[in-house]
Amino acid sequence: MAKPTGFLEYRRQLPACRPPRERIQDWQEFIVPLTPEGQKRQGARCMDCGVPFCHSGILLQGMVSGCPLNNLVPEWNELLYRGLWKEAAFRLLKTNAFPEFTGRVCPAPCEGSCTLGIHEPPVTVKANELAIVERAFRKGYALPGPPRNRTGKRVAVVGSGPAGLACAHYLNREGHGVTVYERDDRPGGLLMYGIPNMKLGKDIVMRRLEGMEAAGIRFQNSTEVGRDISARELCEGNDALVLCCGATRPRDLEVQGRNLEGIHFAVDFLKANTKSLLDAPGRGSSPISAAGKDVVVIGGGDTGTDCVATALRHGCKSVVQLEILPFPPRERLPENPWPQWPKTLKTDYGQEEAAAVFGRDPRIFSTATEKFCGNGSGEVREVHTVQVAWEKGPGGKYVPREIPGRGKVRSAQLVLLSMGFLGGEETLLQELGLKNPVGRGGYGTERQGIFVAGDMRRGQSLVVWALREGREAARACHDYLAGTA
Ligand SMILES: Cc1cc2nc3c(=O)[nH]c(=O)nc-3n(C[C@H](O)[C@H](O)[C@H](O)COP(=O)(O)OP(=O)(O)OC[C@H]3O[C@@H](n4cnc5c(N)ncnc54)[C@H](O)[C@@H]3O)c2cc1C
Ligand code: SF4
Incomplete structure (x- = not known):
């Protein structure tokens, strides 16, 4: 066990982030790591509980609980706390080929099932993982060499x-x-x-x-x-x-006006942007630009959030993110207990940035798209939306029902479809x-x-x-x- 009283002594502390208004001026990562001592204290919060769920990687109610890679979380948390960084890295790399990716982009189902999370904020598993692997890169023991023998296959x-x-x-x-x-x-x-x-x-x-x-x-x-x-x-x-x-194959939205210019799949928008930044470092000028435009992102998930953040960095005039699902609860509901994945409101980096620039969270919930309208020259100018209520259907499944008289017309010169694959x-x-x-x-x-x-x-x-x-x-x-x- 790391430190028997660690979870009582230390509060959860995540790495800091550069302020939203500053970071949208560039394309750099925005996480500012804790000091090594600070990170060790976060490792000390792991209780090495009797039946840890953090590395279980099982499906509960169709959602993942615990790490799908079965990362040996309590073991490397303890090694981290003891300052045995190299041993922690070897333990981590045993199950996870590329912790530098998951330490940055994983939604961390391990934290959703952390036992400490029942009554306190969970251990910062993801940030601990990132700190361990980044130190391994700096010290030169993150990458494996070639194998000793070749099989000829x-x-x-x-x-x-x-x-x-x-x-x-x-x-x-x-x-x-x-x-x-x-x-x-x-x-x-x-x-x-x-x-x-x-x-x-x-x-x-x-x-x-x-x-x-x-x-x-x-x-x-x-x-x-x-x-x-x-x-x-x-x-x-x-x-x-x-x-x-x-x-x-991205999911399309087959409504009136879909063929207007200025309506793109999210992944095409994001790819064009990254490619332009890689091909012309520093400048980047994406063929699909949000600069000076009213942007409507359709889809409230992570990819939609990436579109919001990218549009802000282009210098969009406004941005909204439409989500058909209702506003999620702020706390776990009784039917979504630990160690299930918590289905609660999460405010991600793109929403934080939009709120800093435009004064409000860009997400609009319970909203479906009815049609797109153009300017007469084939270019999109409006998104017509309706508000929906979620009601139990005949089979007991919740289905959206349009609320009459709650339609809206939103100005848009760029629409990004982010509704999954x-x-x-x-x-x-x-x-x-x-x-x-x-x-x-x-x-x-x-x-x-x-x-x-x-x-x-x-x-x-x-x-x-x-x-x-x-x-x-x-x-x-x-x-x-x-x-x-
Ligand atoms: C915009 C976006 C953001 C995301 N953000 C996150 C996130 O933050 N965190 C997270 O955990 N997940 C995220 N995901 C999901 C995650 O990226 C995917 O689940 C993951 O990349 C799937 O990996 P894969 O190797 O199966 O497929 P992919 O990453 O899709 O790779 C498949 C590759 O196969 C290539 N290919 C296909 N056909 C051929 C062919 N015939 N010949 C040669 N090459 C071919 C494609 O070009 C592609 O490079 C995101 C997804 C998207 C779209
Ligand atoms: S953050 Fe790391 S330990 Fe947690 S689920 Fe993702 S890969 Fe596993």
Whole structure:
């Protein structure tokens, strides 16, 4: 146990953030870490409770409780408290291939199930994780070297998002020769071209990719499997194939006026922005700009929040974020007890920034979009919305019902659709003669030697799940290659 009285002596303290009005002037990360002593005190708050849920990674009521990677949280909290930073890093890296990503972007279901969280603010697990791994990078023991021996087996990993990267990392560690194929010009999947710079700096992604290359993993970018190289060629040239192509089909909003100019999918807006910043460092001039525009983001989730934050950095005139769901409770409801994921109001960085600039939280709840109207030249100018009430339907499920007379017309020259993803693309699956893998048990497919992982198997999810999927698919693939499956 870290410090028996730690949770009584120390209060939860998160790293500071640069003030919203200052940070929207640039694209840098905004977290200011605690001092090493301050972080050790946060480790001391871990009670090493008898039955810790923080590393359970189970689904309760359809939502994750505890860490999907089964990170050994109480163990490295104790090592952190004792100042054994290197040992803490080894413990952390045992289960998590890339803690520098999760330490920045994970919603931390571990904290939602922390026992201390029953009656006190939970342990700062995510910030502890980040502090441990960043010190490991500074001291030079975060990155694994090449494996001692090579097996002579070759594996092609298709897709370089967190699932593909984690899979490549573990297979390479077993000594297999791994090539990662990526259709984008830079690897990283949504780590590179989805999550914006201020949340996850691209230098952080590059640092890991360079380490992976140094460990012997090959990356073939700007290569779409199924177009630039056939899946058949990959199968012939490799002993196994792992598909980690993501869930890239965004959900559309098929209402009147959808084809007007100025209406984009969130992920296209975010990708164009990051690419422009990487291609022209310092300046960046995205082909989809929010500068001087009234921006309406449709979707109240994390991707929508990333759009709000990006629009603010472009210098938008106004921004609202529409959410069809009702205003969430501020505290856990009785039907959502610990250790379930707390379904409570969370105010994220983008909302904080919008409130600092425009004086109010940009989110508008219980609101559905009825139609878009243009200016006569094919460009969007208005979003017509209706207010909804959530009522129990015939099957006992809550459904939205329009409240008459509560319609609104909102000015908009840029609309960003952020309503989730429908799943992966079919082309590659068809070429390989595979069924849609979403929801299938296990990581193998109908064809021997072909595996699938990440959002492509699981459906739209989180980085932490993608890392777990990559790890488990690598294990299944290794067992197959070693003949122990
Ligand atoms: C804007 C945005 C923000 C997000 N923010 C967060 C967050 O803050 N925290 C969090 O936990 N999760 C976040 N997520 C979710 C998270 O990013 C995903 O769950 C995760 O990246 C899925 O990993 P993956 O490896 O399965 O797929 P992806 O990251 O989607 O990677 C798939 C890769 O496969 C490539 N590919 C596809 N087909 C082919 C082909 N035929 N040939 C070659 N390459 C191909 C694609 O180009 C892509 O690079 C966010 C998602 C989005 C869209
Ligand atoms: S990966 Fe996420 S859930 Fe797991 S310990 Fe880290 S912050 Fe918590």
